[in-house]
Amino acid sequence: MNKTLSTLALVLACTFGQKDTVMAQAQTLSAVAHPKLVVGIVVDQMRWDYLYRYADRYGTGGFKRLLGEGFTCENAFITHLPSYTAVGHSTIFTGSVPAVHGITGNGWTDQALGREFYCTEDSTVTPVGTTSDAGKMSPRSLMASTITDELRLATNFRSKVVGVSLKDRASILPAGHVANGAFWLDDSNASFVTSSYYMNELPEWVKQFNAKNEPAALMSKPWETLYPINTYVQSTADDVSWENTYKGETAPKFPHDLPAIYKLSKGSLRATPGGNTLTLDFAKAAVNGYNMGSGPVTDFLTINCASTDYVGHQFGPNSIEVEDTYLRLDKDLATFFSFLDQKVGKGNYLVFLTADHGASHSVGFLQEHNVPSGLVNEKPIISGLTADLKGVFGVDSLIRGTNNYHVDFDMKKIKAAKLDYDAVKRETVYYLQTVPGIQFAADLENIGNSALPEPIRQMAINGYYPKRDGAVIMIPDLGWYEAGNMKGTTHGTWSPYDTHIPMVFMGWHVKHGYTNEKTSMTDIAATVAAMLKIQMPSGCVGRAVMEVYK
Template sequence: MTVTKRMVSTLMLAAIAVMQGLSASAQVNAKPKLIVGIVVDQMRWDYLYRYYDRYEAGGFKRMLGEGFSCENTYISHLPSFTAVGHSTVYTGSVPAIHGITGNDWTDQVTGRRWYCTEDTTVTAVGSNSSAGKMSPRNLLASTITDELKIATNFRSRVVGVSLKDRASILPAGHTPNGAFWLDDANASFITSTYYMKELPEWVKKFNERKEPQQLMSQPWNTMYPIGTYAQSAEDNSPWEGSFKGETSPVFPHNLPAIYKQDPGSLRTTPFGNTLTLDFAKAAVEGYDLGNNQVTDFLTINCASTDYVGHQFGPNSIEVEDTYLRLDKDLSAFFSFLDKRVGKGNYLVFLTADHGAAHAIDFMKAHNIPAGLNQDKKMIQDLNALLQAKFGLDGLVKSFMNYHVNYDLKKIEAATNVSFDAIKKVTVEWLVKQPGIQFAADIDNIGSSAIPEPIKAMVVNGYNPKRCGQVMIIPEPGWFSGPSKGTTHGNWNPYDIHIPLVFMGWNIKHGSTNDITHMTDIAATLAAMLHIQMPNGCVGKPVTAITNTANAQ
């Protein structure tokens, strides 16, 4: 066959066209069309695997099978609470810097108690209740969502979604297009005047569907035969809490009757997650997320896992059923994104704000040390001791977030009373109490006998304007909280070992057992997007992810 100049020219032109097509494709996918951050409230790391055999292909299994999992991701601050975790994920910072030291805190200057997203200057949009008097103004640092906005000259669209106000507001940052949360008073998603004067039409239409009422119109029974829930304790376990009106915590739960008595009970069912992800789909459509010249960002908090976990505890059939149902909801949500945005065009990460301890009586039933810290009695006894020694009554106002809050004005007004001496007596007394392993005067923590990494976690969580000056560290298995169900907040692995899985755009399948931290999430996203890290970020990019992403 004779090759002519014309044939060579034609082949060269075809090759150039192919290269141009590849170049154009590379430019289109240079950055993800949409980032979706999913924080599953109270999700212990082991839940990825504890129920793995019963997950379906498109949910958690898809994330682990297609994505990259950081198997040893830890919280590096205390306490490990909801608002703190969400703020840390999205700022890449710690409470000492970003300022969200708990869901509530006591202002050490004024003595006033504050809720983390409370804002007295704004009002509700979509409701007449106080549930809308919220904003991100108490968050002192920028978020990765803020930095994306700045990097694109505010062309990126950012939206936050959760049943909880704080879990919608704090991840979305200071500059979003909107943040929406559920108001139990009218069973509707609302926002505040910080963001807008009127709800968007798509939110109004979603609320008109009355989905909460529909979800609570049938009893909650197990998705599979109850005898197959082998990873859980017996249904009627004495350490589980009950819904209002129930005589025992057993299936089926009569949701219509429960919801009639308590409009907030939807949260403590798996259907709160269903509602959240349905609203997230509506947000994608309403703001046309992922169809922009720049990257958009959707933050989602699945909060019902937290409510169910608090009430029933990690070893309940209710928790297992909630995760099996969440898995199906996530599978449907990922399929929705595949069709709407395109598989490979969006980047999703899934993590948690904290974990949870086993219920105290569950531990005791299996001869594992555990107990309940008696905060009220300890405050009473400590105040009596301090009054006897220093002649001042009521010096300790509260134990909040495992910090001791003092009446600082009373101490400052007193003569011949040393605050250091008060703190010293407090610490010496606390470490003698049942269930207290350590206590420390944080101003003098360098001389404390608390081992690492706990000492560093105390420092990372301490903001002097929002935290009491002495911190309490319970023994493993002990906590301040309910006698039934469970809670979280401490340094132990059950509270701070969290899942972290990335999937989608530029993510190569794999895993790492190297230690990573919650603060690394925002830094990793910034590196992948080639934008600035949030202004308080102390985390580091997970190079096992960024190196492979940048190489593609």
């Protein structure tokens, strides 16, 4: 009997012991079931090679920390055309392509109305924090849900979602349709503003941040290089012919007299490293203001560091200004990550860093070094094409112009003249293929008859939304892009310099490592959705990169 009781006691002890162990494991799993905060950082116009080009000058807490602790997808590409800002941000956060999410450019021509539209314009809302039209913005033109939307839906709107950028489109589109707030900089009052789509009054913390007038402080001293200028060996000499000047400058060289420049143009802050500092400082204020990362569910902060784009456009990728901007951004990121470590806790937040697009080398730089390049000028193309179509069909002004490398046709004139629309498009393609700097032209409505090779064909299809794009697309020659002169640079093409982007994850449940397998910008939202165990956005076509998480 005693032996039986002893055996029973042992069995019960083991059973309850196992139960306690299981419960403890369940509690442990529950405690780490989700990150407290997700931070999506998009560095505007950041080519993939910038992760490594300046690596010997980066500190340990910024880009090197991302690579040293995180997981990097070394061959991440954009899979749509054109490679522009609004398109990239929409694609990152929807996991979709322009043909589905509808954001086909920073602006487009409504094909039915023939009117130009800006990607986030909204006449139904009113400005908040300003009296200028800079506040008349919303995400209503975005046709798909975002990963930020899906997080809000999955938590019954308990998650807090906030978007931050100097640019309205780079704050609004990532934050999605149901965000708690999106904030962007209004140059007219040097303050962060929003619209009545989100709220009727700025939160007190935003008012307090704006009252500090940090833009003026950031522009109060000349821009000197962070290190001796002769040590910037990754860049060309200072003051070269293919760089633009700030307003009031006589030459594009250091030191840049920022106080004088700021007096002439408040918007000049954007094209300085201080714009990134301001953005990340405001992001920290947003985390504190909304107490993000402290609740029972995951919060989501989207950040766009836009000054890299403005500086890049003005000076080009080979400039000392761009190198110095990235060295300073590296320090700002290190400070920001340290802030998150203290505020949210290291390992409690998930970060991904990527770019909306890259950038070409300046045409002037390329031509000086005998690399094929040139400019695609819109006006001569339009006038030449208009004359050609009139000569063939006898009707003037059959096209309204070009936008995002697409030709916009005047459908009312084509129908009124009872012209064969397919014949008009064929003639348009024939003409464009004779234009210097245009490598391919194709009718996207008859793509099966085009000579577009892969991956250009699929990228063109992915970027085509008929209600917002003309049916004929132009593909520039390699090294060519649409611009008025050879100073600075731009982006928008299919080439790797415009479409090969960084894609790095760090923090909560991210294992250290890398993959050289080809991945897509559309995979970011899918990966985050898988990690958070929530539904993918409504138009998501990406795949979860399983190698990222453990």
